[in-house]
Amino acid sequence: MAKGYWFFQATVRDMETYKKYIAADRVSFEKFGARYLVRGGEHQIVEGKARDRQVVIEFDSYEQALACYHSPEYQAAAKFRFASADSDVVIVKGVD
Numbered sequence: 001m002a003k004g005y006w007f008f009q010a011t012v013r014d015m016e017t018y019k020k021y022i023a024a025d026r027v028s029f030e031k032f033g034a035r036y037l038v039r040g041g042e043h044q045i046v047e048g049k050a051r052d053r054q055v056v057i058e059f060d061s062y063e064q065a066l067a068c069y070h071s072p073e074y075q076a077a078a079k080f081r082f083a084s085a086d087s088d089v090v091i092v093k094g095v096d
Contacts, residue, residue, distance in 0.1 A: 003094040004065025005058055006034075009051035010087035017084035024077035032068035033060055051088065062093035 012018045028034075038056040059065040068074055069091060081087060 001061050002096045003058055003060060004062035005037075005056060005092045005094060006065060006069070007090045007092060008053075008055040008057065008087065010053040010055075010081070010085040011051040012053060012085045014084040017080055021077055021080035021084060024080055025074065028068050028071050028074035028077060029057070031071070031073060032064050034058070034068060051086065053085075062091070065091045 010018075035058045036055070037058050038054055040053050040055065043050070043054055057065075059068065069089070
């Protein structure tokens with residue numbers, strides 16, 4: 001079964017509120033078995049555009065990745081993100 005991945009970029013406008021998002025998203029990520037592969041960190045834009053913060057999260061399946069995003073737990077956490085950052089989230093099915 002192919003894994004699922006969240007590719008997430010954010011430009012944080014309000015760090016105090018964004019910290020609430022980080023604390024709240026933990027509930028849904030634990031429930032759906034998410035694993036951080038990239039969480040911020042040093043990066044270089046070598047082509048195109050990117051936001052300030054880069055995150056890659058791995059799930060056991062594409063279906064788990066989608067279910068996590070659409071879960072009530074994550075949607076409650078995401079309200080803090082919407083209020084504090086400009087962001088892009090893409091959910092991708094991995095290669096079998």
